[in-house]
Amino acid sequence: MKKIFFIIFSVLSISVLAQTLGSKLDKSTLALGEVGVFRVTISNLQGKDVVSAPKNELLPFHFEEIKDSISKQADHYDRLIEFAVFEEGKYTIPALDFKIDGKILQTIPYEVEVINTAQKGDQINDIMKNKEVKLEVNDYWQLYKFYILGVFIVLALIFAIYQFIRYGKRRKSSPIMMTNQTLKDLENLRKKKFMENGDYRSFYIELIDISRTFITKQYQIPADVLLTDDLIDVMKLNNTISPQNETIVENIFLRGDLVKFAKTFPDQPMMEKDFEDIKSFVRSSSKDLEMDQLRTGV
Template sequence: MHCKSLSFGEGFGERIIFLLICFLNVFAYSQTLGSKLDKKTLALGEVGVFKVNISNLQGKDVVAAPKNELLPFHFEEIKDSISKQPDLYERIIEFQVFEEGKFTIPALDFKIGGQVYHTIPYEVEVLNTAQKGDQINDIMKNKEVKLDVKDYWELYKWYILGVLILLALIFLIWQIVKYGRRRKNSPVVMTNQTLKELDNLKKKKYIESGNYRSFYVELIEIARNFITKQYKIPADVLLTDDLISVMKVNNAISPENEKIVEDVFLRSDLVKFAKTFPDEQTMSKDFEDMKAFVKRSSKDLEAEQLRTGV
């Protein structure tokens, strides 16, 4: 067996080459983590940019703090974009600080293929560039614009239309209520209502049964209500003599109708105090006379309107 001996010079040279190869091998297969801060002095609210780059990834995973959570509390992150390729990882964060003072971005952890790497720390100084007493000027002076009628119409037309519609609705409702009341108290309506009441009285057959007291009590009550509403004479509270006097002075009721009212009301008083006992023929005549009076009442009202000029 033969052994080759190396001289000192040959052995030293081989060791140098071996170490160089190892260094190049480590350099070729290692990752490079870098970071950069664009400004170390910022004004209040000014946007700063912080970048992190990892090269020579060789497809390895990169694990770091989630989006918008990488920088510490005072740094308000407004944009956090991450770009990853097989050999390159890039993260760009735009931020703002709204307090004066010096703030630190600490060494940040990035886990690359199971191994943790750290960025270098940075210190950021934030200044308030506005000085007390500074005058703030508008970019442009306010311009005075003259408005004409058309401009005012465009500005307020919906308010005007709304008010007009509201007034129209109020007027319409008022007219409907007024018309309803007028219809309800109109002479024709009152006449028809009273005629129905007289028909209901006749159906009770007081005349046929000789119940003259009940007949005259209800007949006079119907007549008093009718005169009160149709002629606006307070017949519901006046005694018979007083009512006859008022009718003669008022002249609202024609003489023919006055005579009917006077005869029927006086006879009713005699029946009431048992001074007379009317027969069936008399009761029937008083009923028909009162019914005719109610029907002719509209002519009395027309004559009254002509007399007074209403």
């Protein structure tokens, strides 16, 4: 009997001390641009901190966050997000992480369907009939003079650029110059102290932007316009970047995507390692280019 009482007492104690996370989506079907409400509550906090994605960055990018308010008391946490979606389709709010005293709690995922409420065949009537106005040459000039002047300015700029390229000095750009510039950009990123302050999202966004610019200019791969998966495929097909460097870029870029959408929370040692790996990749890029020249016989 005493054992049963002790077990019941232990279970009740754990239940009383544990935090309870709840979430609610007010509508599962929205019209284009209609405002929806997503709410997360945590009870029985006992004064503990709650760590989650920053304001206006909790939901995936399809969800345009209009308002993101957080209310926290000693024993209760409440986060209310008003959002809208401006493209038709079905979208998912994934399970979202909330860290409490080192323990991660997750919301349940939700599916939102966005529909266009306009009906096919809806007739749009003018308020009043259009009037026919006869325009003179001067009227056309007043209407289109800025477009005409803009065309002449663009043509003049194109001609000036052509003359500069033909007769002027071209700016020299070598792999070494690109490497040095990228290393400077990385040092400027370090000075912002994103790693020390735990701002992992800003860190990975800038680190990947610097890397994309470097890959685009150094290897002539359009990394600045390709999605991560497409970029990885192009790098492997291009075969200019060494396998070791391909692995570095692939791992860091995929981790950056997870961080951007609040699906992972890297710590400072992980950020430091990714930073040093990118620096190593930048420094060794000249060897990649030399090997590519030997392969192509240039």
